[in-house]
Amino acid sequence: MRPTPRSFAQGGFISRSLEEFKRLSAFALKLEGLSTPRKPFPLVKFETAEDLKQCKKMSDKDIGGYSTVNLDHYPVTQNEPAHARFHGTISTQLPHNQPHIQRTGYAGFRTLERGRTIFGPSFWDVSLYGYLALQFKSDGRKYFVNVQTDSIVPTDIHQHLLHSKTPGEWETVLIKWSEFVRTNHGQVVEPQREMLTQKVRTVGISLIDRIPGPYDLSISNIWATNATEEDDILRNAPGVIQGLPVLSQRTSDHNKNMEERARYLTAQKISLLVLLRLYCSSTLPSSATIPILSFVLSTTVPSTSSSVRSLRSSATSNPSFSIDSFEDVLQGHASNMPGRTLLDLFLKSMWEMNSFDALHALFDNLGELLMAPSNIEGEGQERIYLSKTSPLGIFVRRARLEFDRLQFEDTIALWSSFVRYRAPTAQWTKRLAGLAASGVDAVIAEMGMQESDDVYEIAYRDLHEPDDRTQVVSQDDLDRILEFQLDRLQRFGDRVPESMRTQLRGMLASSSTVHRQAYLVQFFDAWKAGDYTSAFDNLHRYYDYAMQTREKIHYQYALLHMAILQADFGCFGEAIAAINETIATARESQDMTCLSFSMSWLNHMSKAYPKQMKAAGYMSMLGSERDALAFLKAKAREFKMHNLLSATLLNDAKLVLSTGDSVSRAFEHIYQSSHLNIKENVNSYGGQMLLQSTLYSRLGIPHLANVHCALLLDCHGASCPIDEKLRAVGRQAFIMSQNGRYDEAIEAFQSINLTAHNKSLKFNQYLILCVGIIKLKRAIRRADWSTCSHLLATVKPSNDPSSDTLDPELHFLLSEAYIDYLVSKGDYPLAFTTISNLAQSLKEDNADILQRVSVLLMKADLFRNVGQSERGFSIALRAASVAYKAKLMPSLWSAVGLLANILNNLGECASAKRLLEAVLPQSLENGDNMLSGTLYSHLGDSFMGLADPAKTTEPRLQTSYIAKAELYIDRARDCFKRNGYLDGECEQLMKKAIIAKLRGDEKLAEEWSQNHNRVWEEGMRSIEQT
Template sequence: MARYLTPIRLGILILTEQYLCGQFASSGQLGVLSFIASHITARAGPTGKDGQDAFVGLDAHAVEILGPLSKCASDVPGRTAYDALLQRLWKLDGLDAVYELFERLGQVIAPGSDPEEMQKVVSRASPLSQFVRRCSVEFTRLQFADTQALWAAFVAWRASTHAVWAQRNPDAAAHYSEVASSSRDRPTNARRSMTEEEGRYVSAEDTNDLITSSVHHLQKMGTRVPDAMRRKLQSWIHEQRDAGVQSLQHFLAFFEHWRSGQYTMALESLHRYFDYSLIGKGTSGGTDNMRIYYQYALLHLSVLHADFDCWEESVDAMDECIATARENQDSACLNFALSWLLYLRQAKPDNRVSAFGSVSGLLGGVAGEQDEISFLKAKARETKHWSLLSSTLLEEAKLDMYTVPNMHPEPRSEAVTDRFQTGSTTKSVELIMQSAFVNVQHNLRTLMPATSLFEGAAFDRLAQSQLAARAHDTIQIVYGDQAPLSDRTRSLCRTAYGIAQSGRCSAGLDMLRAYLPCVNGVLKLEQRVTGFMNLLQLMGSLRNERLDAAAYYHSQLLPLRSLGDPELDFELDLLEIDLYVRRRDLDTAMKAVNTHIRQNEGHSPADIANRLHFLVLKSTIFALSGQATKGFSIALRAASTAARLRLLPTLLEAITALAIILNDLSEFDAARRLLDAALPMMIETRHCRLTARSFVTIGEAHVGLAGTTCAPDSSERIQQIRAAEIHVERGRELYARLDDTSGVLDCLVMKAQLARWRGDEQLAARADAQFAQKLRDRHEAAE
C-alpha cells in the first residue's frame, strides 16, 4: 500500500497539469482551482451518522468525484473541464505515461523551468506546490510492486467514466478497445464490474486519518463502528505495518470492546494501544512524550474502570493520573482529572477516600466540594477551557439539587426531613442557564444535549411537564445524530416514561421498541432501553391488575439494579412498592419503604426528592393500614420541606396523601380545600394517576360533608352528592385513560352508591352493568 498516493490524487495531478497549461476558460479557472484546493486540503473524517460519510471520498469512483467539473468550461467551445480531464485520463496507457507525468510536474517547481513547456510556474511555498512535490517524492519511494498496484487501482477507478469518454471520443475509444483487447485490458461492463469491486485503493495516510476520525467519533458520540466500516478498516490496516496505525487500531478496538461490554478485552486493547504509542513516540519524541502518553493512559483507564463499576480501581488510576499530570505540568489533563474525581465522589461516595479527594489535597487546608467547583471554574476561565467550565456548572447544578446547606441549621426533635442536607431547584436552574449560555457562546455542540437533559430534570422538579418534554424533544429533533448516543438514549427513555405516565403506555413502548436498534451492540444503553421497556410493561400490568405478569416483569428488572442507574432504580422501587400494595402485602411494602429511607440517609449526596417521595409513600401505607394518625406528621413535614425546596411534584403527592389522611380523620372540609387549591397544578403535570386519585379524594370529601354537615333531604346535601358524583366521574375517566382496572372499579362502586343515595336507580343500574362488564374483561384478559 502506498503511503500517500491514490488513484484520486493521480487524477488531481492530471487536472493540476491541465490548469497550469491553461486548458480551461477564464470563466472556469476559479471553479477548477477551488475543486483542486478542496481535494488537496480535505481530510478524511466522519461527518454523517456513525461515520458512514467518511468513505464517500475514499470509496467513490471517478464519475462521482469528478462530476462537479462538468459545471466548469474548458478552452474548447462546447466542452467542459470534465470532458477535457477525461480525455487526458484515458490518454494514460501505462506506467510509462505515469512516469512522464511526474517528470513534467517536477519541472513546474524547478528553479529553471522552461516557460515554453509550462505557461505557469508554481511558487514553492504554495499549497499546490507542496501537494505536487509530496506526490513526486512519494512516487519515487514506491517499490515496483506498489507502483503496479497503484496503476491497476487507477485503471479500475477511471473505468466508471468510460461510457462518457467513449461517447465524446468515439475514435479514441475504438482504438483503446483494440489495444485493450490485445493486452487483456478490456473496458467492458463485465471487466469494469470486477475491477470496481477489487480496485479499492487507500493510502496509509488516508487510513490513519480515517481511524483517527473514527476514534474521535466513538469518543465523542459513544457509538460503535458499523460492521461494513469495520471490515474495510481491518482490511486496510492489515495491508500496513506502520506502528502508528497499529497503535490506533488497538485504540479503536478499545472503544469497540468498551461499548460492547467486554471489560477484559477493552483493558487489554488499551494496554496494547499505549504500548505501541510509547514505541512509536519514544523513538522520535524521547522520554517526555512517553510520560505524556502515560498520564492519558491512566485517564482512560480510570474512566473504563468506573464504567464497569470498579470504583476503587478507578480512584487509584485517577490518583496516579493527577500526580503525573502535576509532575508534567499538564493543566488540561489535571483539570479534567479533578472534574472526573468530583463525579466519582458523587457517584460512589462510600468508596475509599482518594488522596486527592478535594482541592485541599492539592492546595492544602480544609476544602469541600463547593471549593473544588470554584477552583475548577476559575481554572477553566483562566485557561479558556470552556467545555470544562460548562460541565463544572452542570456538576454544581446537580450538587445544589442534592446538597446545599440546610435552611434550618438548628437541631429539631423528631425531624423527619430536616436532619440531612437539602437542595435548591431555583439555584440549579440558574446554573443550567449559565451552562447553556457558555455552550452557545463557544459552540460546544457535544455539551448542549447534556444541558438539555439537566434542564428537563429541573423543569420536572418544578412540575413544568410541558417544558420538560420540550427540553427532551430538543435533543432528538434539533441535535439528532450530532448528540452523543447516551444523551439521546436518556432523553428518549424519559420522554417515553412521561408519555406512559400521561396514560399512553403503549405509545411509550412503541417509541422504545423503534429506538432499540439504534443502541444495538452498545451494552449499557441497550440494557437501559430494555429496562425502561420492562418498566412500562410492569406499569401496564399493575394498572390492569395482572399481578402474575407484573411479578414476572419485576423479576426481569431486578438484575438491572447492578447497572447503578439511579433513575432506573428509583422508578423500579416505586413500582415494586406499588406491586406490594396491590397485593395488600402492606407489611412488605412498609419494610421496603423503610429500607429505601435508610439507604438515602446513609448515602451522601442523596437526592432529597427521592427521600421525600418515600416518606409520602410511608404515610400513604399508614393510611391504607388504618393508622392515619401515624402518617399525618410524616406527610405534613414532607409537604413542608417540598414546598420550601420547590419540589412541586413531591409537594403534590404529599398534599394528596394529606387529603386522604384528613378524610380518614373526618376533616372533610380541610381535605376538600387543600385539594381544590392544588388540583390545577396537578392537571398541568400530566400525572394522570395522581390527578385521578385527587378527584376521587375530593369526591369522598364531598360525601363526608354531605353526611356530617348537611341536614337529611336538604338541597345542600343534594348539591354535595352531585359534586361528589362529578368528581368521581372525572376520576373514573382518568383511570380509564390509564387503563387502571382497580381505579375504574372503585369509581364505579362509588358512583352506584351515590346514585342510590340520590334515588336514581337507573344510573345505579348502569354503573353496576359497567362494573360487571369490567370484571368480565379483566377475567378474559387474565385467561
C-alpha cells in the same frame, strides 16, 4: 587435573568450549563481521524431547500460588512441525497464610543459561541480526516474549507482545530487537537503553494477563534472522508471517498479492492533482467552483462534524473512491470548449499523462501552482495561485514531497496503479483526437513494442491482472480513517458498524505496519459490546505499541481508559487505583487536560455511585462537591478548556437542583453553559437539553420537558452521544406513561433502531430496563400480579446497593415501582422495610432532593393505607414543605393530596376541600392522569363529608354537595380509566353505588354494582387474553 567424561559429553564444559572456539575461529577466518549474515541463527529448536531439558518452567506456584504450567514435546507430523506445547491453567487465588503476597496469576518458561567455557560465560551474539523470529500457534491470549541479557541490572527483562493474527493456526512473527521494551519486575524502566544484543543470556515466553482459565501455546522454533531469501526456516514456515521487511516478503500463495501500502500517494490523489491543475490553469464556470473545491477538500482534509447537520456518507468521503466520482462532480458543468464538459477536459488531462516521464513532469511542475507570476506577462493570464498555507496548498506541497521520497520501484508501482485506475475511461479517448493512438505508454508506442516483448512484460507485467492497490487506501488515509472512527466512538459512544468493521479488518490485514490506533478502535468496540476480556487485551496492546514507539504521553490516557472501563464493569477498586495513577502521572507531566478530565470523572463517579466508591476506599481529594466544581471551573477558565467549563456549569446546575436550592440559580448556570456553547462552538447541547427537560419536569410543565427532548432528537441528534438520545427517548416515554399511554411509550423504545447503534450491551440493557419499568407500572395498574411477578424476576432492584452498578436514576425508578407493587398487593410489612432501607440509603448518599421527597410520600401513603393517618400527616406535611421550597411541583401536589385525604379521614373536610381546589388546576396542566384522578377522588370524598347531616342541615346544600361529589367521582373515574388503573376505576363505581344507596335508590345502586363487576371482569378478561 583430569577431565571427566561429563566434561566431554554434549553440553559439557569442554564440549561447550570447543564449540565456542570453532564459532570464534570461523567468525575470524571468514570475516563474517564485515557483511550481514544471510542464514538464520537458531536459538531454540524443539526437535526432540531432549530439547525440553534446556528450558525451565515457572509459575506462581513457586510462591504458593495455584497456577499450573506444563511443557510437553510433540514430534513432527504431516500437518505440524515438531514443537513444544506450553499449557496449563492460570489462577489468581492468593496463597493461604502469606499476607505479603498480593498478586498471582502468571506462568512462563525460559531457556537455561548456556553455561561457562574457557573463554568465560557463554552468550548468544545476535548483534548482526535485525529480528527475533518465532514460529508458534497461539490460543489468542496475551503472551510476552522475554529476552534477558548480561546487563548491569541482572533482573532486567526485555519484553515484547507476542501478537497472534490467526489464533489456532501456525504462524511466524518477526520482532525487531529495537522494539523490545526494558522492564524490571513487570514495570517499564526509564530511560529505555538499547538492548545488549551481543550478550543474550536467555529467551522465554510468559503469560501475565491474570485472566483465570486455561492457556495453550505451541512453539516450534526461535531464531535470529535478517529475513533474507537464504533463511530456510523462514522460507519453509507455514501460515502467516508478520513483520517481514519489504524486500524479503515471500511470494507464497498467502502473501503473493501482499504489497506494502503506499505511504501517502495513491492513484486517487494523482487524479486530484490533475483536477487541481485544471482548476488553477483554466477558466472554469463560477457554478463549478464550489463543487470542485468541496470535492477536493472532502477527500484531502479531515472532515469536522457539524453540530446541526448530520454527517452524510458519500463517495467522496471514502479515500478509495473510484473514477466515477469525478464524473458525478464534473459532468454537469460546461467548459470553455464548445460541446465539451469539464469532465472532457479532465479526462483529456488524465490521458495526456501517457508515460512515466509525464508523471514526473506533473510533480515537477506542481510548484507553478504555488508561485505568483514573476513578470508582467503573467499578469495578463487568468490563473489561480494557491497559498502555501492554504489546505489545497498544503496538499500540493506534501504530495510533491512524498513523491520525491519514493524509491524507483515504488514510483513504478504508483504509475501502474494510476494506469489501472483511469482504465475504465478509455472509451472517452475516442472523443478526444490524438489520444487513442498513444495507448498506455507513449514511449512504448514510439519504440514499437508489443505486449509480448520482454521490456513491456517487465514494466507492465501485472497491468491486466486484477489489482487491489487502486481500491486500497494509503497509510495516511488509513490513519485518518482510524482517527475518524476513534472520534465517533468517543463522542457518540456507539460501536463500529459491521460493514466498516469488515473493511477495517481487510485494510489492517493488508498493511505491513502495526497501527496503534487500531487497537484503540478495537478496545472501544469491545467495551461497548460488553466483551471485558477483549477490551482489556486491546487496551494493553495499544499501550504496548505506544511504548515501543516511545509515545509515553499516551500512558496516562491508557490509564484513564482503564479506569473508565473498570468502573463500567463494576470493578470500582481497580478503577480508583487506575485513576489515582492517572492523576499522579498527569500532574508529573503537567498534562492539565488529562488531569482536569480525570478529576471531573472522579467527581462524577463519587456522586453517581457513592456507596460503591466508599466501599472501594475512595476519599474525596477536593473536599465537598461544591469545592470540587469550583476547582474545576477555575482550572477550565485558566487553561481555556471550554468543554470542561461547559460541563462543569451544567454540573453546578445539577447540584443546585439536587440540593433544592434556588431554581433561578440553576437557570443561570444553564444559560451560562448555553452562551459558552454558542460562543466557543462547544458541542454539548445534548446534556443542556436533558437538564432543561429535567428542570421543567420538576416545575410541573411536562410539555416543555417533552419539547426539549424533541429538540435534542430532531436538531442535535446527529451531534449528540447515543446515551443522551436514549435518555431523551426515555424521558418522552415516561411522560407518555404518566398519561396512561403505555403502549405508545413501549413503542417509542421499540422503535429505536438497535442496528444503527450496533447493539451495544449497555444501551440494550438500558432499553430493557426502561421497557420493563413501564410494563411493570402498567401491570400494577391492571392488577395483573402474575405479569408483575414475571417482570420483577428481571427488573427487581438489588438488595445490596453497594454491589449494584445500575444507573442511579434507573435504580430509584425500579425501587419506586417495586414499592408500588408491594403496597398494591397489601404486603405492608415488606413495603415498610423496603421504604426504610431506601430512605436510609438515600440519606447516606446525600441523594437528590426529589428522590428523598418521593420516599417521604411513599411512607405517608403507606401509613394512610394501614389506618395510621396521624403518623402519615406529619410526614406528608414535611414532604409538602420541602417540595414547596425546592419547587418540586408534582411532589407538592401529591403531598397536598395526601394531606387532604388524611384530613378527610379526620373529619376536616372543608380544609381538605380548600387544599384540593387550590392545586387541582395546576395538576391538570401537568397531564398526570393518575395524580389528577387521585385528587379528584379526594375532592369527591371531601364533598361527601361536607354533605354529612351532622355538618350540614340544609337539604339543598346537601344535595349540592352530593351532586358535586358525583361530578368529581366521575372525573376521577375518567382519569383512572385513561391511565388504565383498574382498582381506581372500580373504587369510583363503588362510591357511585354507595351514594345511590344512601339516596335510597336501590335499583340505581344495583346498576352501579353491576357496572363495577362488569368493569372488573372485563379487566381480568383482557389480562387473560394478553
